[in-house]
Amino acid sequence: MPDDANVLAIEGLRAGYGALEILFGTDLLVAPGEFVALMGPNGAGKSTLLKTIFGMTAVTGGSIVWNGERISGRKPRDIRRRGIAFVPQGRCNFPLMSVDENLDMASCTIPGTRRADRDFVFDLFPILRERRRYPAGYLSGGEQQMLEMGMAMLQRPRLLLIDEPSVGLSPQAIHQVFAEMLRINAEGCTVLLVEQNTRKAMEVAKRVAVLRLGQVIWTGPPSAITHQQLGSLFMTGRLDMAPDDTVFPTV
């Protein structure tokens, strides 16, 4: 059992939306404290994998084991209570409610969250303390992303799933969001990141996992792969795209 502590083990996972299957036997093992960047072309199933770990899609096969316990098939609420937090893509807050009320909503489904946890979030993102009475919708894009990460961190998760945090943000805000993720990771929280900005993701991640057509086809440290090889993996599924390999058929 100690070997399983805070390990995320995904085996032969099949999942999707109704009749539409997106993941076809995905395997991924994430060790405690890792920072893994999930990459892959559009439609590879990156977001679906995060949603599936968090219990938001229909699992049709395989298993997800977290902390020695099978969590596939459980509801998001139960999964949150087991120390996993999810920051989905796009704006996920309540725009007309204040920062404080947004944090209230994040804590009301987790029994036992205290004042100290609120302070923990405010220490992590001091800008939120300044803005606590403002409606979330009045915050800048970067501040809203911090709020959403704050809502996830309120429960002090041991695994953070975060989907495309850089979308629509200014370069400074992107820089800050990535710095915060590194800090969260340095404090011992495992991070599983989906990111289109491959350059940025490879700077921060300790390991890259490439997803293509619903399967993990390559994994290793960012130093073990060049951007060119990554591009080749995305398009052909092979590392060694020969120069004369045609990706697009010529007429």
Next chain:
Amino acid sequence: MLQNLLTDGLVIGSVYALVSVGMTVILGVLGQINFAHGEYYMAGAFAAWWAIDRLGLSYIESIPLAILIVAVLSLVIGYVVMQRLVDVSFDAGIIATLGISLLLQNGATLLFGGTYQVFDGGWLAPMRVLGEDIAQQRILIVLVTLAVFGALEWLVRKSSFGKQMRAVAQNVECCHVLGLDVRRVVLITFILGTTLAALSGVMTAPITMNIYGAMGEAITLKSFAVIVMGGMGSIGGTLLAGWVLGIMESLVAAYVGLQFRDAVAFTLLVLVLMWRPSGFFNTKARY
């Protein structure tokens, strides 16, 4: 004469506001117009009439019983139908609630017959207020309406459940991510909304005196006009819009002609949609 018309309008307007605010909270949380809303108003009136006429209870005893009966009814309807409407299209919601409306109207006709029933209850003795004789029941309607709106404002702004209602209204997807029980919030909000309609029905029946199965139809359509005028989701706006409609109806009935009274709501609705589609009291968004 004018003062009389204004008080009359205020009383009727309070009735409209009380029914409509139930439709407003359901719209806010569920994103659907409850086209069966007037039927819960009718059900409230019929349940109280049944308690008085058949069980021999007094009017005051019939009020909580009627609300309880409608609460149980909407618990069942909420569980079977309304909970499923969170993530379906708007037109599916219209069809579903119109279907419930037909069921409830015809159910009442089957149970209690197609004729008018006389509602025998309430406090109709006059009271002198500001030099005018007004039936106690009418004063009570205005007071209850004010109390309900005060309580609702508090509930939505300050209470934990009210925050959850606003959360569901603003971002259902995010509620799922946080593990909020969206279906529970929808169900409780629906019961809250329909019991407000029922309360309005019980309070109004002593004044209208006649009750019948289809009495809710006009109420549904007028409520729709009221919530559009009130800004689709604003609680304070609904109260003011209800009063505006009540007073306009009362003035039109006196100075233009009684037959034009029921046209006021729809004329106002058309005018508002033409010139100010976000309502008189725009809150920019729900809640």
